[in-house]
Amino acid sequence: AQRVTQPEKLLSVFKGAPVELKCNYSYSGSPELFWYVQYSRQRLQLLLRHISRESIKGFTADLNKGETSFHLKKPFAQEEDSAMYYCALLNTDKLIFGTGTRLQVFP
Amino acid sequence: NAGVMQNPRHLVRRRGQEARLRCSPMKGHSHVYWYRQLPEEGLKFMVYLQKENIIDESGMPKERFSAEFPKEGPSILRIQQVVRGDSAAYFCASSPALGGTGNYGYTFGSGTRLTVV
Numbered sequence: 001a002q003r004v005t006q007p008e009k010l011l012s013v014f015k016g017a018p019v020e021l022k023c024n025y026s027y028s029g030s031p032e033l034f035w036y037v038q039y040s041r042q043r044l045q046l047l048l049r050h051i052s053r054e055s056i057k058g059f060t061a062d063l064n065k066g067e068t069s070f071h072l073k074k075p076f077a078q079e080e081d082s083a084m085y086y087c088a089l090l091n092t093d094k095l096i097f098g099t100g101t102r103l104q105v106f107p
Numbered sequence: 108n109a110g111v112m113q114n115p116r117h118l119v120r121r122r123g124q125e126a127r128l129r130c131s132p133m134k135g136h137s138h139v140y141w142y143r144q145l146p147e148e149g150l151k152f153m154v155y156l157q158k159e160n161i162i163d164e165s166g167m168p169k170e171r172f173s174a175e176f177p178k179e180g181p182s183i184l185r186i187q188q189v190v191r192g193d194s195a196a197y198f199c200a201s202s203p204a205l206g207g208t209g210n211y212g213y214t215f216g217s218g219t220r221l222t223v224v
Contacts, residue, residue: 004149006149036215042217043110043111043198043215043216043217043218044150044198044200044215045215046213046214086149086150092163093155093162093163094140094152094155094163094166095140095142095150095152095200095213096152097142097149097150097151098149099147099148099149100149
């Protein structure tokens with residue numbers, strides 16, 4: 001079955017520390033994966049998608065098919081990165097979301 | 108471009124009443140998706156519609172829930188005879204192409220928070 005797992009509900013770091021938000025997936029086929037971010041009281045926004053291989057706001061994510069992972073990383077966290085982060089997998093016509101990880105960045 | 112507009116932002120209904128949630132997609136988007144987020148859970152797919160057609164309703168509960176996307180006007184998610192378990196945030200997203208595989212993927216609305224009392 002297609003599934004996205006985000007094992008951490010909450011991740012707390014200090015400003016300037018590296019961040020890694022974990023995402024594992026289960027999918028039979030070639031996956032298309034996304035990271036969405038939801039800042040407080042705002043709508044979900046697309047952060048990045050693996051096929052574009054871009055870096056947004058200093059975040060990157062690499063698809064590792066061997067480990068079926070798509071972890072989100074940032075070398076130096078900023079306070080404004082505090083938000084909910086959702087990993088998502090495109091399954092034909094719909095997105096399958098993980099349960100999300102709340103990132104708290106302390107000053 | 109106003110983005111995806113959902114209204115109302117908050118909706119309170121008594122058990123047994125009907126709830127109507129509206130979603131206006133981004134200009135130029137003809138594909139609409141509804142997701143539900145229960146407390147402490149991720150977003151769960153409910154239904155995918157194009158104008159006047161339901162394409163995939165595999166995530167819709169079998170009873171009391173229906174959705175439409177008429178030729179004119181917003182998409183409507185309708186919940187009849189609401190129960191406490193329907194309390195959740197309901198998000199709408201739109202895309203210009205199948206699977207949101209255009210450059211911008213899905214665009215989400217701000218959601219409607221339904222509370223059943």
